[in-house]
Amino acid sequence: MSHQSPATQSRDCASTHPTALSRKRQRLGLGKASSRREGLGFCYSILNGPTNATVLAGSEARFNCTVADGWAILIWLLNTNPVLTVINSHGPIETSDRFTSQSYNNSQSFTSELIIHNTQLNDSGKIECSIQKPGGSSFAFLSVQVNGSLLIKNSSLIVKENTTVEIVCEALGWAPAPDITWMTNDSLIDKLRYVTQQSQGSNGLHNALSVLTLTPMNTEILTCLAVIEALPNPQNATIAVIVGNSTLESDYSEDSTSTWVIVLAVVFSIVGFILLIILIWVVVRCCCLKKGSTYENEVRKISIKKKTDDHLGNRQRSGSENQGYIPEEQHYTGQIPTIVSLPPMSTKFTVPRPDLHTSSAPKGRPQRRTDYPINPKKIRNVTHV
Structure with missing residues (x-):
């Protein structure tokens, strides 16, 4: 970039771009001072200002502003807010990473390019180039658009012959609302066959709902297209409508x-x-569980029976004795009368018959006389329990 004094810039500007008024003044002999002033004003004018731009959100937006040689300061504004300043003697002063610039010079003009990175929906508005003098500004408009989603719920649909169906295409989160059209087998469908409704959400984005009504005769490939200015190619969604016969359905x-x-x-x-x-x-x-219960019952029965037997045995062992019983003394005689066995629990005493005699006592043992009478009063009582 060349740097010249203001007087030199004025002379160059006047000699290079003389106005009709300055030429008239020169012919009339009004001097060079007036021509310099006229030339100085011309040097600070904008030759080419920025042009309108439409971009998708998230992309870059570029604007150019060309001024005649001899400029001093150039300011870029977005919606009246300064975003970047370029000084002739210093160069660009960038205060944000989202706003940068590039410069292009030649011998007669200077071009400053403003680059807006990662554009956002709220960046839409007026872009202005100003050289800080009355009438020394030029502006354009930036439109940031949002590419939303487009869908048809089903990718295929089987219908009967001569059946009217409705195909719904839904566009969500667009800015502005997209223009929706329909195609069948690469041919545009008449707009009278579908209805499109638009609505705006709370986030400033737009939604659209398009319903196509048709009675397909053969299998068709239907395409829903949504387009906005910033899209290089329309966004599309496709569905295959298959016409089925009765055999196929059965x-x-x-x-x-x-x-x-x-x-x-x-x-x-x-x-x-x-x-x-x-x-x-x-x-x-x-x-x-049943087996375990039977075993426990058997053990319990055995235990109860054992306890019962022990109790009965104790009762038998603990029977009372007749305290009035006196055992008879043993008498050995030559003859022992045979006594007939008495029935149990009988109180009668049986006297031995005289015709019965016992065998003699064993040899070697003295015999005792038995000529005394048997005492009939001796009675032995036994109590059975």
């Missing part, structure tokens, strides 16, 4: 039925197997 129904039958059979088989396992477990558990 086959489809049979296939669906058989599929459901198989699925249900598998499910019931699994559930039955699980229930069988649970039933077997319950039976085994009950048997184990």
